[in-house]
Amino acid sequence: MKRDEELEVLEARLSARERIMPSSALRQRIVLDLERARLRERLTWLAACAAVLLATFAMRCALPGSEADRGRSPVVIDERELAGIGVPAVEAARWAAVLNAARIPIAAPWTDTRSNASASGDRKHERGGG
């Protein structure tokens, strides 16, 4: 047999070696783990969203000027306001962007000492008066 033919035969024998059959148990294990991973990811994402919302709300409560902001929707937060309540300057711009992206429409309810009707009247006044 020629050398090349021998190599071809050898190649064929190597190719024909018995292979491991993919098991359904392994498939099931993989699918289960991937579903778990997906669920974990979603929970992490939800927790992150909740944390941002909570932080946004807390930050909004701590900000000065809620009297003037009341009725403006959404309230636009200036990074200087954040710096004013102790947020480091380097973080303030980033936080302002996050807070403004969350578009919180009103100040925290417990900072509002007036009645809803009064607040509503103020808003009408602001809209009418410009």
Add this chain to the structure above:
Amino acid sequence: MTDDPLPDRRALAEGRAEAFAELYDRHAARMLAVARAITGRTADAEDAVHQTFLELYRSRGALASARDERAYLVRAVRHSALRVRARRRDEPMEREPATPREPEGDPELEHALASLPAEQREVLALKLDGELTFEQIGAVLAIPANTAASRYRYALEKLRALRGGGG
């Protein structure tokens, strides 16, 4: 190579388990064969494939945009198998059986394969078990395609010599 199109890319990108299950159905045999060739043990090969799928899930954006899915998957399983093999080597010897490779169909051929240099054995595995072209092997191993082809040829020649076919 585009003969094995990926399952719904969007489903993969979204991380849907059924899309990965489809990927398993299409490629597991090839991936197990490559992993087995590297680790030498069926259980380790299954571990490697399992790990590979978890990693594919974590980097599913890259998977969904892979242009050559077969090479992508073989590359991924090769990395996992090399890690499994390294971990196995670090384990205490009492857990390792006396024979590092499980016996397969042709013990003589397996013995000859085991005596090949690692780089040649790997090219053989990628070509015959992974069903990759030399270009794809070159991409997986970061070597020129010609080098992959030479290693393959040397491996076959050496196997032939070891099996008494000349040399």
